[in-house]
Amino acid sequence: MARVIQLYDTTLRDGTQAENFNLSVDDKIKVCRQLDRIGIDFIEGGWPGSNPLAVAFFERMRNVELQHAKLTAFGSTRHFQKPPEADGNIQALLAAKTPAITIFGKSWDIHVIDALRIELEDNLKIIEDSLAYLRPRVQHLIYDAEHFFDGFKNNREYCLATIGKAIKGGAETVVLCDTNGGTLPHEIPEIMQRVQQFCSEQGARAIRLGIHAHNDSETAVANALMGVHLGANHVQGTINGFGERCGNANLTSIIPALIFKMGLECKVGKRIDQLYTTARMVNELANLPHNRYQPYVGESAFAHKGGVHISAVQRNPMTYEHIAPEKVGNIRRVLVSDQSGKANILLKAQKYGLDVHQDDAMVASIVAELKRLENSGYQFEAAEASFELLMRRTMGLHRDFFQLETFRVIHHTFDQHPPVTEATIRLYVDGKEVHTASMGDGPVNALDRALRKALTRFYPGLEDMELVDYKVRVLTGEHGTGAKVRVLVETKDLEKSWGTVGVSVNIIEASWLALVDSINYKLIKDEKNNH
Known part of the structure; x- marks a missing residue:
C-alpha cells in the first residue's frame, strides 16, 4: 500500500503575505470551500490574534461545513512573561474554535537571543508549555519549527532540543521549516536523517514529520519533495506558490509530483483533475494574472x-x-x-x-x-481567434458581417472634470447604414462601445461580450513615437474567452483591427452554435 501524505495549505495565511496578493473574507471562504472540495487535508485560515479580518473569517467559517479539510488556526508560542491561560495569542487560537491549531516556535538560537531576547532554556519552556496547554483543548495539534534548517546548521543540539520539547508538549506533527528559503536540496538528507534518529531516541516514532519550504533559492518544491522522499508525511505549501518574498513551496507542482511521479497517495489524488481550475480560481479572486509558464497548471505547460x-x-x-x-x-x-x-x-x-x-x-x-x-509584427500565440479568422479568410470562408465606412475618435478635456473620449462610427450591415457614437474612458473603450452599439440591433448576442484585457507592445524603437505597435485584446462572453491581435504604426488602428476581429469571432461562434 502506498504511503499517504497529508497536504497542508497555507494560502490564506502565508500566501496573503505576498506582495500584491490580497483576499477579502468572502474570497477566503470561496478558496476554503474549493480546497476542501479537491481534498486538501488542513487549511490554515490565518492568525486569529493578528487582525480583525482573520477574526471575522474564523467567525464566518463556523457556519461553513467542510466535508474533509480541517480548518486550522495559526499562532505563536506564549509570551515569556505570560502563562498560556493569560496569553492573548493562545486564547485567540482557542476562540477561533477550529479542529486544528498550528503553533510555531523558535528553533534557531540566534532568534531566541536577538528576536525574543530570552535565555535559550526559557524558549524551551515556552514551547512545551504552550503545546501542553493546547493539547487537551484541540483535536489536532501541529508544531511548526520555524527556521529549523538554519537553526540546525548553526546549533544542531539546541535545534533538536526545541522539537524534543514540542514532542513532549503533545504535538502530533512536527514540521521542519526552511523559513528563510536558503536551504538547498542536497542539504536535506543529513538533517532529515538526524531528526528521524532523534525522534527514535525520544521514543517518538509515531510523530509525523512535515516540511515547510520557502522559495528564496528557487528550490522550495525540490526541498519539499526531497523531504517526502526521505520520510516526511506532511507537506505545507500554497496554491501557485504565493508567499512572502519569493513565495512558498507550490502545491500545484508538489501534488502532481507526489501522485504521478512518486506513487504516493493523498486525498487530492481523486480530484486532481480540478488542480488547473483551482489554480486559476485563486488568481482570479486575488485579481492577479495567471503565470502561463507555471508547471502543470500554466497555459504554456503543454x-x-x-x-x-x-x-x-x-x-x-x-x-x-x-x-x-x-x-x-x-x-x-x-x-x-x-x-x-x-x-x-x-x-x-x-x-x-x-x-x-x-x-x-x-x-x-x-x-x-x-x-x-x-514578419510584419503579428503574433498569434495569444490571439487564436485572429488566427482562426486568418485561416477562414485564406480559405475564402470568411463572411463579412458588416462593412466599415469610417470611424473617428475625439478626445475631450474639460476644466475640473476627468477627460473623456468620443468615438463615432459609420458602417453598413446588409446594405443598411448605421451611424452612431459613444463615449468611453479612452479611445479603445469608446471604439468598443460604439462598435457594439452599432451592431447589437442586428446581432443581439454581442450584448454578452466584455473586453477584459488590453495590451500594447511597441515593436520597433528606432522610429520613436512613429514605431509600429501590436495590440492584444482579450474578450469574453458567457461561455469562453478569446484573444485577437492588430498591428499598425497607429495605435488606434491597431486597436480597431483587434476589436473588429474580436467582434467577428464572436459572430462566427454564435452562428456555429445556432446551427
Missing part, C-alpha cells in the same frame, strides 16, 4: 510551437510531454508562429472544424500568409 514537436506529439504525446495534461485538468495547445509547419495548421483546422487535408494546397497558402503577417 503548449507546442515548433513543427517538429507537433508532428511528434501527434504520433505520441509522450515525446514532448512528461504527463498527460488532462490529468491535472489542463489541455494540450498547439501554437501558431513563423516556426509552424503543416502539422500545426492541420491540428488547428481540426480544432476549428475546417475541412483541410494534409495534401491540400490551401495549407501552404495559410503557412505563407501566417509568415507574412508575423
